[in-house]
Amino acid sequence: MPVGTPSDLVIAPMLIVLVTAVLTLVLGRRPRARVGVSLVGGAGYVLAVTAIAWYVVLAPDAPGIATYQVADLPAPFGITLVADGLSAFMLTMVAAIGITSLVFSARTLPELDRRSYYFPLFHFLLLGVTGAFLTGDLFNLFVWFEVMLMASYIFVAYYGGAQHTRAAFWYVALNLLASAVFLLGVGGLYATTGTLNMADLARRLAEPAAYGIDPGPVVGLLALLLSVFAIKAGLVPFQFWIPTAYRSAPPQVTAVLAGASKKVGIYAILRLSFTIFAGAQVGVDLAVPGVGTVVAGTSPLAFVGAALFVMAAASILVGGIGAVGRSSLEGILAYSSIGQVGFIAVPVAIAATTTAPELRQLAIVAALVYALNHTLAKGLLFLSVGAVRSATGTSQLADLGGLAGRSPPLAIAFFVGSLALVGIPPLSGFFGKLLVFDAAARAGTMPVLVLLVGGSVLTIAYTTRTWNRSFWGTRTAAVSRATVDPVKIGVLLALTGTILAVGIGFEPVYEFADAAAAAALDVEGYVEAVDPADPDAAGGEQM
């Protein structure tokens, strides 16, 4: 495998963040060098991700998928890294929010914190997210989840201070439970199918008879894994950790948690449902006593779709209604995140339920575009809150007012972020909403459309309330004293520009999302690219 091929690109972003994390750890005593290395590493990460997106997916002669066998061990024995359209799309999102938050962190942290473990942890968080998007092995996915969680535990627990220790404890306890369930699901899948390589799993589940597998338990195991990913994504009824965790972590880290870590949950649901389990033929017959058969079908996707519909609907309502009643900026944004993930999950559910290939692809495109919009807009809003908090020392609505007059650029950033959440053209949010509504309309389900309209009205309600309370109105004492760092304003405006650019030049973004959705659905291409060896056919000579 020569250096310099698309195949080597696959591991590049991971190596860059890993080396940066270690270097920042070594440079603990030189805060300036540490910040410098951290930013250079971030820039390298963006370059590597851009290279993957271009050479693997977008370039005219791009292969569409590239694989990397760590340590030269052949699949399915070694760990395979796979970069396809879906991974590349997700990574691009992470790179955008990651570098922004990094620059913001470099300006925000007081001298004391630059000496601490902030930057190494930040890069380990990025490493976990990146690994989760790139791995082609289910157990390895578990490992990257843990890497990501370890870093986020410290951000939530340590930076939250004493009053948030309780919240941090719940966060850690819940996630440990989720990890245990994840491990249980992974173990069950291994016992059922005899492999954990994703491509190998997809192949074996598509023709269970050829491999002597009974796919019966698969639906239950998928349900276990789905609940784990729903915890990470923060879907109702697993949403309760979000508000406290998002309040405790520093705002620039919350931007990454909401923008990147949450998307890992969405990504895992997409990858698992459509790439791995789509081919499995299992009779699903879910009956609720007294109601009769609720879900019936021949694919585990029927179950995924039904479960996601319920969770997404509840998320939109809980998130929207919760956000209207919060009293602090972080609280509003955290509840808003719950609702927005519901908006992402609705098209995923539509994709899982439908059997028409065009609609399925359209629905996944809708979910991806909406996820991209959420990452950009929510990232921008959380960073704005960080700027507001470090300038005024508060994020309570009661203590804020008249910010728009005090710092017009900050107000513009917050305004655009809010409008992108609502979905006003020409911002990125408009196309996200449009595609979601389009998918729902084509699926022909009236209740879903009503739900989406209701959710949008709630979004308008809470963004308007936040805007009126904090940016308009009479200037409070805290706001009068505030001065906002110009570099932070620059970062916020750059992100604002990105949201505008995505909305105005939507064509290439749509093509990228379309390629990502096609990659998510292209099971054959995925299996072929990884090409796992068949241990039975090989006569065990590779072991």
Place this chain on the structure above:
Amino acid sequence: MRTTARAVVPIIFVVSASLFVEGHNLPGGGFIAGVLTTTAFAVLYLAFGLDFLERGVLGRDVEPGKEPSRDRIVTAYRRLFTIGLVIAVTSGLVPLLFDLPFLTQSYVELEGVPIYDHVELASALAFDLGVYCVVVGGLLTILSVVGAE
């Protein structure tokens, strides 16, 4: 307790060393050897108290009642953690210089070594050493800081 510790701790060290060396072909390796080494330290701490290592073994003066995380030995543990991480990552990166994928391992067989006659020197040992340092450094930092509170 102290008598048992005197007998048990050397045995633990030897077993952990053997687990470490044979890790790449047999059950064992850096992680498990590191955990075992840490248990040896834990036994020492339990039997002789937290200051024993610095005062009794290293012959340094210890002021009582100071913050545990300022201890010199804790700084050493932290440094071990960082060094381990550097070793592990570097050993993974070396194969890239030879046009091989990340983490690719190789081994050299040494013949005619006294007593053993035949020894396999695997490059995985470098990675394992890194893991070992990370585990020992990390766990001991936690153990001594949390143990002091």
